[in-house]
Amino acid sequence: MSPDAAPLLELVDLARHFPVRSPFGRRVGWLRAVDGVSLQVRPGETLGLVGESGCGKSTLGKTVMGIYTPSAGEIRFAGREIGRLPARARRAVAKNLQYVYQDPGASLDPRWKIRPLLHEPLLIHSTLTRAERDREVAAILAAVGLPDAHLDLYPHELSGGQQRRVGLARILTLRPRLVILDEPTSGLDVSVQASVLKLFRSLQETFALTYVFISHDLSVVRAMCASIAVMYLGKIVEYGPTTRVFEAPRHPYTQSLLAAVPRIGGRRVTEDFALEGEPPNPRDIPSGCRFRTRCPLVQARCAEEEPALRPVDGRAVACHFA
Amino acid sequence: MAELLAVRGLRVDFATDRGPAQVLDGINLDIAAGEVVGLVGESGCGKTTLARAILGILPEGAARIRGGEVRFRGIDLLTQDPATVNDHVRGRAITFIPQDPFSSFSPLFPVGTQIMDLMKWKSPRAREQARPASLFGRYPRARRRADREAVLETLRAVQIPEPARALGRLPHEFSGGQRQRLMIAMALLPEPHLIIADEPTTALDVTIQAQILRLLRALVKERGVSVLFTTHDLGTAHELCDRVVVMYAGQEMEAAPTDAFFGRPAHPYTRKLLASVPGPDGEIRDIPGEVPSLVTPPAGCRFHPRCDHATAECRVERPAPRMLAEGHGVRCHHPVDAPAGADA
Amino acid sequence: MKTAWFVVARLARDRSALIGLVLIALLVLAALLAPLLSTHPDDVFELHPSERLRAPSAAHWLGTDRMGADIYSRLLFGARITILIGLIAVGASLIIGVPIGLVAGYHHGWASDALMRVSDIFLAVPQVVLAIAIAQTLGPSLPNVILALSVTYWPWFARVVYAETRALQKEAFVESTAALGASPWRLTVLHVLPNIASPIIVRASIGMGFTILTAAALGFLGLGPPPPTPEWGRTIAESREFLPDAWWYAAAPGLAIFLTVMGFNLLGDGLRDVLDPRLRRSPARDG
Numbered sequence: 001m002s003p004d005a006a007p008l009l010e011l012v013d014l015a016r017h018f019p020v021r022s023p024f025g026r027r028v029g030w031l032r033a034v035d036g037v038s039l040q041v042r043p044g045e046t047l048g049l050v051g052e053s054g055c056g057k058s059t060l061g062k063t064v065m066g067i068y069t070p071s072a073g074e075i076r077f078a079g080r081e082i083g084r085l086p087a088r089a090r091r092a093v094a095k096n097l098q099y100v101y102q103d104p105g106a107s108l109d110p111r112w113k114i115r116p117l118l119h120e121p122l123l124i125h126s127t128l129t130r131a132e133r134d135r136e137v138a139a140i141l142a143a144v145g146l147p148d149a150h151l152d153l154y155p156h157e158l159s160g161g162q163q164r165r166v167g168l169a170r171i172l173t174l175r176p177r178l179v180i181l182d183e184p185t186s187g188l189d190v191s192v193q194a195s196v197l198k199l200f201r202s203l204q205e206t207f208a209l210t211y212v213f214i215s216h217d218l219s220v221v222r223a224m225c226a227s228i229a230v231m232y233l234g235k236i237v238e239y240g241p242t243t244r245v246f247e248a249p250r251h252p253y254t255q256s257l258l259a260a261v262p263r264i265g266g267r268r269v270t271e272d273f274a275l276e277g278e279p280p281n282p283r284d285i286p287s288g289c290r291f292r293t294r295c296p297l298v299q300a301r302c303a304e305e306e307p308a309l310r311p312v313d314g315r316a317v318a319c320h321f322a
Numbered sequence: 323m324a325e326l327l328a329v330r331g332l333r334v335d336f337a338t339d340r341g342p343a344q345v346l347d348g349i350n351l352d353i354a355a356g357e358v359v360g361l362v363g364e365s366g367c368g369k370t371t372l373a374r375a376i377l378g379i380l381p382e383g384a385a386r387i388r389g390g391e392v393r394f395r396g397i398d399l400l401t402q403d404p405a406t407v408n409d410h411v412r413g414r415a416i417t418f419i420p421q422d423p424f425s426s427f428s429p430l431f432p433v434g435t436q437i438m439d440l441m442k443w444k445s446p447r448a449r450e451q452a453r454p455a456s457l458f459g460r461y462p463r464a465r466r467r468a469d470r471e472a473v474l475e476t477l478r479a480v481q482i483p484e485p486a487r488a489l490g491r492l493p494h495e496f497s498g499g500q501r502q503r504l505m506i507a508m509a510l511l512p513e514p515h516l517i518i519a520d521e522p523t524t525a526l527d528v529t530i531q532a533q534i535l536r537l538l539r540a541l542v543k544e545r546g547v548s549v550l551f552t553t554h555d556l557g558t559a560h561e562l563c564d565r566v567v568v569m570y571a572g573q574e575m576e577a578a579p580t581d582a583f584f585g586r587p588a589h590p591y592t593r594k595l596l597a598s599v600p601g602p603d604g605e606i607r608d609i610p611g612e613v614p615s616l617v618t619p620p621a622g623c624r625f626h627p628r629c630d631h632a633t634a635e636c637r638v639e640r641p642a643p644r645m646l647a648e649g650h651g652v653r654c655h656h657p658v659d660a661p662a663g664a665d666a
Numbered sequence: 667m668k669t670a671w672f673v674v675a676r677l678a679r680d681r682s683a684l685i686g687l688v689l690i691a692l693l694v695l696a697a698l699l700a701p702l703l704s705t706h707p708d709d710v711f712e713l714h715p716s717e718r719l720r721a722p723s724a725a726h727w728l729g730t731d732r733m734g735a736d737i738y739s740r741l742l743f744g745a746r747i748t749i750l751i752g753l754i755a756v757g758a759s760l761i762i763g764v765p766i767g768l769v770a771g772y773h774h775g776w777a778s779d780a781l782m783r784v785s786d787i788f789l790a791v792p793q794v795v796l797a798i799a800i801a802q803t804l805g806p807s808l809p810n811v812i813l814a815l816s817v818t819y820w821p822w823f824a825r826v827v828y829a830e831t832r833a834l835q836k837e838a839f840v841e842s843t844a845a846l847g848a849s850p851w852r853l854t855v856l857h858v859l860p861n862i863a864s865p866i867i868v869r870a871s872i873g874m875g876f877t878i879l880t881a882a883a884l885g886f887l888g889l890g891p892p893p894p895t896p897e898w899g900r901t902i903a904e905s906r907e908f909l910p911d912a913w914w915y916a917a918a919p920g921l922a923i924f925l926t927v928m929g930f931n932l933l934g935d936g937l938r939d940v941l942d943p944r945l946r947r948s949p950a951r952d953g
Contacts, residue, residue: 052527065845094847107842111860124847159612170846189364189554194598194608201606216528219557223600246602260532262557264584264599270536270561275529278497 006079007040008178008210009064009097014038014073014083015234016056016063020283031283033059035234036073038309041178046204046211048225048242050218050257054282055231057214061180064212065099066090078177095125098176102183104167108155114166115151121173140169143206144199161192165199172203178210185220197224218261222246230254233282233290240315250312250322252295289320297321325393326515326548327353327376332390334368334375336616337383343616345371347572347624348390350643353516358542358549360563360580362556364595366613367569369552373518376550377418378407395515413444417509419519423501423526427493434473434489437508441469446513476507480537499530506538516548523558535561556599560584565649568592571614571624573640578650588646588657591625623654631656676940683936689929697745704739710896719912729914732904733894737918740896744919747897748926751812751881752874758816760823760870767827768854771835782828785821793818793876794883801889808891811884815877826869830862864941868934875930882923898923 018031034056041047049057062068064075066082075083082093101107108117118137122128128136141148144165155163171179181200185193197220203209215221221228222242229239230251238251249255256275263269277294280286286293292302301320309316334346346368353359361369374380376392378399391398394416399407420426427436442448442461447468477485480503493501502522509517519538523531539562542549553559559566560580567577568591576589587593597607611628614620622639626632633655641653677683701707705727714734722729728738766785770778788796793815800814831854834840843857884890885899893900898919905915 052529067841067845088849091847091849094845099842099845101838101842103838106838109839109843109857109861112857120843120848121846124849124852161612167842174846190556191364191595191598191609194600194606197600197606198608218528219600222602223604223606256529260529262532262535262555262561264557264560264596268561270532270539273532273536276533278499278530 005042007076008043008045008078009041009212010074010076011037011039011060011064012074012076014060014063014075015071016059016068017071029283032234032285033282034063035285037231037234037236038073039229039236039239041210041212043177043210044208045227046213046225048221048228049212049214049231050216050221050228051231052216052257052279054233054279056234056282057231058182060231061099061182061212061214065097065180066093067099092125095174096177097180098171098174098178099180100168100171100182100184102186103164104171104184105155105158105160105163107167107170108163110155112154113151114153114155114158117155117166118151118170118173121170125174136173137169140173143172143203144169161195164196168199168203172207175207176209178212180212180214182214183216184213185215185217193220200224218258230257233279233285235290235318236309236316237291237318238315239309239317244314248313250315250317251291251319252297253291256294289318325352326355326357326395327351327550328393329372329376330391330393332372332375332392333388334371334380335386335388336371337386338617341617342386344619345385345572345616346375347619348640349569349572349574351567351574351577353548353550355515356543356546356548357565358539358551358563360559360566361550361552361569362554362559362566362595363569364554364613366571366616368572369569370520372569373520373550373552377416377518378404378412413440414446414512415514416516416518417512417514419502419505419509419517419522421521421524423498423505423522426505427501429493432490432492433496433504437473437489437504437511438466438469440508441466441473441511444512445469445472472511473507476511477504479510479541480504480507482507498526499534502526502534503537506534506541510541510545510547513545514547516550517542518550518552520552521554522551524553524555531558538562556584556596568595571619572616573624574653575625576650576652576654578647578652582647582650586650586661588650588652588659589654590629590631590656590658593658594628631658673937673940677933677936680936680939682932683939686929686932686934686936689925690933693745693749693926693929696742697749700739700742700746704736704742706736706739707743709735709739710743711894719908719915721912722914728918729912731901731915732908737901737914740901741898741918741922744896744898744901744922747808747891747895748878748881751808751815752878754812755815755819755877755881756870756873758812759819759873760866762816763820763823764827764859764866766820767824768831768858770824771828771831772850772854772858778828781824785824785828788818788821789825791818794880797880797884798887798889801884806889806892808895811881811890814884815880818880819873819877822873823866823869826865827862830865831858834858834861864937867941868938871930871934871937875927875934878930879923879927 014034014037015032016034018033019027020029020031022028037060049060051057059068063070070083074081077093077097082090085093118140119133122133122136138148146162146165146169150158150162155166158166184200185196188196204211213221213225225242227240228242228245229236230253231237232253238245238249238254245254246258249258259269260273260275261269274296275294280293288303288306292298295302307318307320309318312322329349329351332346332349335342336345349372351372361372363369371380375387387400392400394411399411427433445465447465474485477488482488482500482503496504523534526534535558551559551562563580565577565579566583568575568589570591576583576587576592584596587596594609598609600606609628614624614627620627621637623636623641626636629636635655641655643651643653645651646657677687696703717730717734718732720726720730726736726738728741731737731740766781770781796818797814800817801810804810804813840853840857844853881890882899885897886903888903890897890900901919902916905912908915
């Protein structure tokens with residue numbers, strides 16, 4: 001991966017708004033889930049997208065994936081704008097750009113056996129013969145560490161972990177270039193989480209994948225991602241190399257976020273934890289800087305002028321006072 | 323110091339369509355007065371079942387207590403008359419904070435009504451009443467006023483803004499973090515000796531979780547209440563607890579003060595568990611193998627199929643509890659002596 | 667085939683479903699083997715006026731009608747008509763209603779709203795009344811009865827399919843298969859349809875009972891197939907002027923209709939219990 005390589009995925013001011021309707025169906029406002037996000041992902045990279053609930057990271061993932069259409073802005077994949085393609089062309093993009101749900105096992109049709117489930121992506125996107133597809137499927141199955149015998153079973157006859165691997169295998173048959181992972185380890189036990197993360201790593205190597213890793217778990221993101229973007233209420237507040245952001249966070253929200261993560265061994269972090277209050281309702285975003293209602297550095301300027309992302313100390317920060 | 327809660331040899335089976343699952347296999351657990359004890363373990367280890375068994379709210383048809391005792395303030399709760407336990411222990415001497423703040427309130431009634439209902443039955447001032455409160459019993463006005471004062475004061479203590487107005491609101495008007503604060507308040511109001519908190523911050527964002535943990539720890543220390551805190555998140559156990567107990571497949575493996583637990587873990591499972599937490603170095607270590615079935619569990623120490631140090635003894639006989647140091651107990655035939663991280 | 671056997675085996679455990687299954691089996695047997703089982707197979711067409719209105723006896727197990735024909739034999743042949751009407755009417759409703767429901771369920775917009783409103787209009791009118799109107803307009807005959815019934819029953823299928831399709835759209839596997847690039851056609855036919863097969867089957871079974879009842883009503887009103895077709899409803903109509911003396915004349919077809927409809931309803935209920943929870947959802951994993 002060379003640092004000068006053209007970005008595989010580029011978002012330019014991407015926005016996705018949802019209408020808020022009164023009980024009578026009239027639109028009374030907008031829920032600005034993603035409100036102007038720009039970032040770049042280089043081939044082979046792993047970008048972590050972190051934030052708490054309501055920050056828009058999941059909506060961002062789904063909008064890039066085409067599950068939602070963008071309200072504004074552009075999505076450029078391998079140089080080509082894909083946010084506004086007609087349906088059939090957009091479906092063809094799925095060959096190279098894929099999305100893994102939090103529970104990949106749930107993405108399996110319970111009435112289909114594993115073999116047809118794994119053949120299906122190839123049927124949709126390629127013209128391989130039956131024998132060629134069998135070969136591909138066998139290769140993928142081996143890559144995710146599952147035995148051939150599973151091909152004749154139904155999803156519910158496999159364990160949760162095995163279902164997860166089948167869900168991943170299904171996506172990998174397409175040999176995508178970029179995979180969006182949406183909270184892949186949320187709710188998992190820590191040892192199971194470790195197995196899953198190891199699997200992601202080995203798959204990345206085997207298939208030369210680029211990942212966008214969406215998670216609220218900072219320690220996981222730190223272990224897996226070389227770059228990180230922190231989101232708050234629909235916008236990115238800090239964006240740069242993971243080591244830099246973790247060692248010396250510049251945005252007040254990032255600082256609070258990192259300060260809130262319990263650290264095993266050492267002082268109790270919560271004793272000093274200072275961030276008060278809760279995030280504002282995403283239907284009612286504060287003017288100017290969104291974080292100003294909870295920010296310890298807040299001043300008059302913050303209510304009037306929304307800070308733009310600007311480079312500071314090797315990463316980008318959206319704060320007037322970073 | 324006399325133990326507030328002492329569980330000895332507790333065995334619980336659950337009925338499944340493949341036969342009885344031995345969910346708890348002779349658990350020993352101690353909680354001293356004013357102590358915050360963390361019960362950690364992964365899914366299926368039995369921590370929630372243990373919490374429920376102590377509270378006495380195991381599902382009646384499915385669960386069966388096969389043996390052991392649960393001594394609370396010297397009296398074995400399992401041998402007591404269930405009605406007495408219900409009136410005087412559950413919800414009064416031992417209270418409960420559930421995991422999911424979004425379904426712990428009835429959506430139909432204002433929060434104040436639900437809290438005052440609790441006070442009608444379980445208020446500390448009701449202890450003086452000769453007859454316990456009944457459905458149609460009197461709720462004397464003087465006591466009601468005193469209770470309401472206590473409620474408002476506790477709501478202030480858990481940092482709910484405008485407590486008087488909050489009482490009139492419906493549950494859906496509160497955020498998850500606020501609802502959890504309300505649950506903490508409700509757990510504190512009966513002035514209990516022990517609070518059992520079942521993964522209370524799992525569903526919350528990390529910044530809200532930090533606020534809640536801080537609040538909970540401050541309040542229980544201030545009031546001298548013991549807490550049994552179950553979680554699968556080791557970080558939160560480190561934040562909140564004085565002592566940590568780890569369980570695996572229905573057996574408790576190690577119990578130690580927090581520093582010793584995280585700094586000098588002696589049980590191989592504890593060491594592996596701690597090693598699998600993603601560290602800043604980016605190295606990821608998992609535990610080979612899978613959690614055993616509780617219907618046909620391994621004999622002896624249930625971790626032996628996945629343990630690097632297992633010997634013939636481990637496969638046959640469950641290790642007896644052994645004290646390694648002050649307050650640091652372990653159930654292992656081959657406890658490790660080195661500090662954490664020396665081997666992974 | 668293995669699934670079918672599995673279903674039957676499970677059904678057999680539920681007593682009322684078993685009763686339903688037995689009744690329907692008897693109906694089918696009666697229809698198939700009518701020439702063999704009947705005592706007077708020619709009585710469908712032949713008349714024996716000298717033997718009219720005889721009470722049930724050893725020679726005529728259920729008595730004779732006003733033309734002297736053996737009621738038992740006519741009943742057996744009537745079973746053929748009953749099943750024919752039921753199958754074709756329900757089959758046609760299915761073929762019309764299921765695609766409409768699928769299309770309406772898949773799309774979100776005025777087109778799907780329009781389709782559902784049309785189906786609502788049909789549902790708002792009682793099926794019997796509508797069927798009467800149609801049959802009356804077109805004239806009494808077997809094809810017209812079937813037409814009238816099909817036209818009035820399809821909205822039930824459309825509604826069930828619409829609701830189930832909408833519910834299924836929220837399922838993770840539908841969304842993820844769409845994200846994989848599957849076309850709406852593939853999604854609907856290969857993924858949605860198999861997963862909503864159970865409610866459709868249940869609705870079809872109950873529909874058979876309902877349709878047969880309505881067909882009998884039409885026959886009773888004289889709007890069904892003309893004589894000498896041994897249709898059950900018409901037989902009851904014929905019996906009216908001879909009641910209460912020739913009670914067997916109405917009781918036999920009445921009982922036949924009752925048992926048939928009840929059989930289909932019990933079967934449908936049993937199928938609902940067997941098909942939905944068991945086969946639809948995977949068993950919960952251990953916690």
